[in-house]
Amino acid sequence: MDSFAKFTQNVSTNWTPFADKVSKGFTQYKQLASETLGSQEKTELPQDYLALEKRYESVRQHTQVLLRLTKSFTATPTQLVDMQALQSQFSSLTSRISGKQRDASQPIEPRAKPSETQLMTTQHEISRASLDAAEKIGLEEPLGAALFKFGSIEEKVGGEKIKQDQSIQKGYVEPTSQMLETGIALAQNARKQVQAARLTLDANKSAFKNARPDRAQQARAEVERAEDHFVTVIEEAMRLMRSVVESPQHLKCLSELVNAQLNFHKEAAALLADLAPEIEEIQVTQEALYHHDTRTISTDDSTNA
Helix, strand or coil, rough: HHHCCCCCCHHHCCCCHHHHHEEEEEHHHHHHHHHHCCCCCCCCHHHHHHHHHHHHHHHHHHHHHHHHHHHHHHHHCCCCCEHHHHHHHHHHHHHHHHHCCCCCCCCCCCCCCCCEEEECCCHHHHHEEEEEEEECCCCCCHHHHHHHHHHHHHHHHHHHHHHHHHHHHHHHHHHHHHHHCCCCCCCCCCHHHHHHHHHHHHHHHHHHHHHHHHHHHHHHHHHHHHHHHHHHHHHHHHHHHHHHCCHHHHHHHHHHHHHHHHHHHHHHHHHHHHHHHHHHHHHHHHHHHHHHHHHHHHHHHHHHC
């Protein structure tokens, strides 16, 4: 009997908070339904709260959208490049170059030994395709030589791209995700508490209006408690939303995002700026030879005719 009594006492203790929660939820749902049908008036939220909520919501939505877009920088590529094989390809081409007639002013720069496996960027894919084509075409051919130079530079640009993506992950994606999971999540929960408190307050007001005389005093006390709670949760929600809106962390993360892209484009521009005149020189030379050969063939054909 003692065990049964203890069991029923525990059940009663645990059931009471649950029952209160269910009862409160039902009251709020009933109030919301009445407001939706237009049969009940509802307490208006303070204008200061609504103005701050609008600012907060704009910041929250912007943070979510920009985070989703910037994650494309740090998405794990579906392909991996075997950098050891790529290094062997460079070595093979370098060995072949030593037997070709090349301008001594265009030496091949020594390359640091890369790790065995590295994430492949689009630039790495272009580099590998260009180097493969250069070897097949032949470095003695102008196009083959140009592709070798281009592939060498694109591999370096790919390395800079990886640095950019890592910087964006560390400087923007991670801290912004943390903001969403902490400060913004707390503010969102506080907004829900405000709506719940308002529904409870209006439900208590409605109950007070319809209360029997013997219940009027208790109903009034419930309205007063609900009003106090309503004011408290509004103040807390405003504090949390203001913390999100005015936080300098948004600007710090944005600065990191800008600088990561700036550094990448700066380094890529420097690499390509050195490459562009070399490719152009090969192109101009090849074009001159092509037109010279074309004119020579035309002259020979006229003489034979």
